[in-house]
Amino acid sequence: MKAAVNIDKAQVAEFYRKMLVIRRFEEASARLYMQSLIRGFLHLYIGEEAVAVGAISALGPQDYVITHYRDHGHALARGMDPKACMAELCGRATGSSGGKGGSMHLFNAKLHFMGGHAIVGGQMPIGVGMGLGIKLKRENGVVMVFFGDGAVNEGEFHESLNLASLWKLPVVFFLENNLYGMGTHVERTHAAGRDIYNFAEYYKIPSVQVDGMDLMEVHEATIEALRHVRAGQGPVFLEAMTYRYRGHSMADPVNYRDNSEVEEWRINDPINRFKMFAMGEGLITPSEVERIESEVAELIADAVEFARESPFPKAEAIYDNIYA
Amino acid sequence: MAEIIVREAIAQGLREALERDERVFMMGEDIGAYDGAYAVTRGFLKEFGPERIRDTPISEAGFVGAAVGAALVGMRPIVEIMTINFSLLAMDQIVNHAAKLRYMSDGQLTVPVTIRTVTGGGAQLAATHSQSFEGWYASVPGLKVVAPSTPYDALGLLRTALKDDNPILFAEHALLYGVRGEVPDEHYEVPFGKAAVRREGADVTIIGYSRMSHVAEQAADKLAERGRQAEVIDLRTLRPLDIDTVVESVKKTNRAVVVEETWRTGGFAGEIASAVQEEAFYHLDGPVARVGGLDVPAPYSGPLEAATIPNADRVVDEIARSFGI
Numbered sequence: 001m002k003a004a005v006n007i008d009k010a011q012v013a014e015f016y017r018k019m020l021v022i023r024r025f026e027e028a029s030a031r032l033y034m035q036s037l038i039r040g041f042l043h044l045y046i047g048e049e050a051v052a053v054g055a056i057s058a059l060g061p062q063d064y065v066i067t068h069y070r071d072h073g074h075a076l077a078r079g080m081d082p083k084a085c086m087a088e089l090c091g092r093a094t095g096s097s098g099g100k101g102g103s104m105h106l107f108n109a110k111l112h113f114m115g116g117h118a119i120v121g122g123q124m125p126i127g128v129g130m131g132l133g134i135k136l137k138r139e140n141g142v143v144m145v146f147f148g149d150g151a152v153n154e155g156e157f158h159e160s161l162n163l164a165s166l167w168k169l170p171v172v173f174f175l176e177n178n179l180y181g182m183g184t185h186v187e188r189t190h191a192a193g194r195d196i197y198n199f200a201e202y203y204k205i206p207s208v209q210v211d212g213m214d215l216m217e218v219h220e221a222t223i224e225a226l227r228h229v230r231a232g233q234g235p236v237f238l239e240a241m242t243y244r245y246r247g248h249s250m251a252d253p254v255n256y257r258d259n260s261e262v263e264e265w266r267i268n269d270p271i272n273r274f275k276m277f278a279m280g281e282g283l284i285t286p287s288e289v290e291r292i293e294s295e296v297a298e299l300i301a302d303a304v305e306f307a308r309e310s311p312f313p314k315a316e317a318i319y320d321n322i323y324a
Numbered sequence: 325m326a327e328i329i330v331r332e333a334i335a336q337g338l339r340e341a342l343e344r345d346e347r348v349f350m351m352g353e354d355i356g357a358y359d360g361a362y363a364v365t366r367g368f369l370k371e372f373g374p375e376r377i378r379d380t381p382i383s384e385a386g387f388v389g390a391a392v393g394a395a396l397v398g399m400r401p402i403v404e405i406m407t408i409n410f411s412l413l414a415m416d417q418i419v420n421h422a423a424k425l426r427y428m429s430d431g432q433l434t435v436p437v438t439i440r441t442v443t444g445g446g447a448q449l450a451a452t453h454s455q456s457f458e459g460w461y462a463s464v465p466g467l468k469v470v471a472p473s474t475p476y477d478a479l480g481l482l483r484t485a486l487k488d489d490n491p492i493l494f495a496e497h498a499l500l501y502g503v504r505g506e507v508p509d510e511h512y513e514v515p516f517g518k519a520a521v522r523r524e525g526a527d528v529t530i531i532g533y534s535r536m537s538h539v540a541e542q543a544a545d546k547l548a549e550r551g552r553q554a555e556v557i558d559l560r561t562l563r564p565l566d567i568d569t570v571v572e573s574v575k576k577t578n579r580a581v582v583v584e585e586t587w588r589t590g591g592f593a594g595e596i597a598s599a600v601q602e603e604a605f606y607h608l609d610g611p612v613a614r615v616g617g618l619d620v621p622a623p624y625s626g627p628l629e630a631a632t633i634p635n636a637d638r639v640v641d642e643i644a645r646s647f648g649i
Contacts (some may be wrong), residue, residue, distance in 0.1 A: 038487070046447060064397070066393075096430075097428055097429055097430040097432070098430040099341065100427055100428055100430050101428040101429065103429070105428040105429075105635035107428070107429035107430075107432050107433065108432070109429065109432040109433060112395055114433070115425070115428070115429065115433075116428075117421070119416055119420045119421070121388070122416055122417065122420060122421055124389070125385060125386045125387075125388070125389020125390050125392070125393065125417060126389050126390070126392050126396065126421060127393060127415075128389070128390050128393060129389060129390030129391055129392055129393020129394040129395075129396070129401075130393040130394065130396055130397050131393070132390055132393065132394050132399075133393060133394035133395070133396070133397035133398060133399040134397055136375065136394070136399060137397070137398065137399070143393075155385060156385050156386065156416070157391065158384030159381075159383040159385055159389075160386060160389075162381060162382075162383065162386070163381070163383065163386050163387065163390060166381070320430070320431070321426055321427050321429075321430050321431035322427050322432075322465050322466055323426065323466070323468075323490050324424055324434045324435075324436075324488075324489035324490050
């Protein structure tokens with residue numbers, strides 16, 4: 001791990017805290033799923049935390065984030081209250097969408113967090129259109145569009161890259177390549193193999209591949225990408241090589257890969273790696289680490305309690321907000 | 325009061341919105357330099373410039389999704405999908421995204437996108453270019469579906485659509501662009517969910533929308549020659565649907581036939597027939613009749629195609645068969 005950009009102690013603590021919030025949130029939601037408090041599909045982000053935190057922390061409040069259905073990490077990194085997230089996962093009235101969206105459809109318009117979209121690739125044209133809207137309004141925000149390796153084979157991926165480049169839109173395409181689309185390895189689905197960022201070149205979009213298990217590398221590449229986009233030079237494509245330790249969803253028995261593969265990736269665990277780096281550089285002390293860990297544990301315990309104790313939506317709510 | 329054609333009425337509605345509100349812009353295939361595949365946007369590029377009259381690649385999912393995204397950040401896009409057949413390539417964006425975002429975000433997001441598209445057959449464009457899918461879209465909560473049949477309605481409904489904050493599918497029939505009619509000089513709007521009674525009569529209610537409301541009127545003329553008075557209802561919007569006007573009419577006439585251009589199997593006419601039977605069963609002299617397109621892919625050859633699309637004679641024959649009048 002390297003630190004080419006200046007990073008201060010407060011930032012280090014914040015990065016560590018945010019990654020840990022995501023990890024603990026996901027572990028807690030897995031437990032609630034086993035207790036049937038969370039139903040439906042639950043896709044955990046464990047292992048990928050450095051991507052959401054490294055990338056989203058480089059954005060400003062004027063920027064926008066839109067993502068796929070493995071969205072808890074992005075929502076939390078963008079600043080969503082874990083209580084509202086957990087309550088949404090539990091289908092409660094106090095959830096971020098009043099219980100109408102669920103795990104795959106988290107939204108917080110005030111934070112410019114525009115979802116949580118569960119049709120693979122579907123969020124991409126929408127993100128491009130947000131970039132178009134920003135440009136037409138002469139605003140200076142940037143849209144960060146997250147998607148996975150599975151989306152790359154969808155037509156909407158190609159249509160989106162083409163439009164964004166053609167119209168020089170302020171968009172960062174952020175590919176989280178975790179190597180599997182559900183249970184199918186990227187090398188079995190993608191003619192060009194696992195390095196997908198090459199694709200962007202054809203659309204005349206500058207592209208970079210980064211180690212998605214390395215927060216600082218993700219963060220620095222994002223800052224560099226934003227500089228390009230904010231200068232009005234059109235979109236940038238980033239590919240973070242990452243890995244999810246858990247299955248595709250909680251319903252996934254994970255028959256398609258060896259446990260040894262998971263263990264190999266765990267050696268590079270992004271949270272542990274960042275902690276070791278920060279401690280080695282003298283940017284965080286063991287006692288600060290301990291303090292953050294206990295604060296996060298409390299935060300997540302509170303979120304779980306809040307969700308458990310929150311009421312289900314009232315029956316009358318069923319017809320609310322179908323139309324504006 | 326001016327007499328104009330549907331094409332001019334729609335162009336007027338679009339122009340008004342573009343002039344009134346700088347958040348309004350248009351996207352679509354060949355709407356700019358080409359002047360529009362159906363010439364609705366003729367001259368717009370020169371008038372409003374390439375930023376607001378935006379030619380797109382042939383990329384329906386891409387630009388419809390982009391319209392949804394632009395709407396999410398405060399714009400009011402109008403999209404033209406060249407024909408409703410091509411809307412299937414954007415159906416993911418229309419049905420899975422545009423129609424859902426308001427609800428799934430519990431009111432945090434607003435999607436003011438009007439999707440104009442061209443529906444219908446009758447121009448010998450064969451099976452892939454002659455379909456009428458507005459009824460499919462009308463089954464989706466979160467969307468509104470509009471299908472005008474006259475210049476007056478085209479302008480009045482479009483004005484309503486372009487002020488609405490929801491995703492709207494505005495289906496313009498390819499064969500109605502040249503239909504002439506009177507449009508007032510002073511401003512008016514036609515609300516959604518209010519059917520028009522085109523003609524009053526006591527013997528049978530004929531229900532149609534889009535081009536089939538004209539067919540319904542032609543059928544009423546033929547019935548009049550035989551001394552029967554048909555009441556003709558033009559639905560104007562499929563969602564919201566004004567079933568009350570239909571039911572009121574059926575309570576008077578005791579007979580109903582629904583005319584629709586799309587395939588009879590699974591058509592929206594089935595929804596109308598079912599609703600009428602639920603609301604007015606004891607007023608009916610017989611089952612609600614349906615006249616729809618034949619259950620075949622639209623053939624190219626003129627005589628074959630003509631046989632697939634409902635016309636006045638088929639409506640009159642169906643009324644005779646069903647009701648003996």
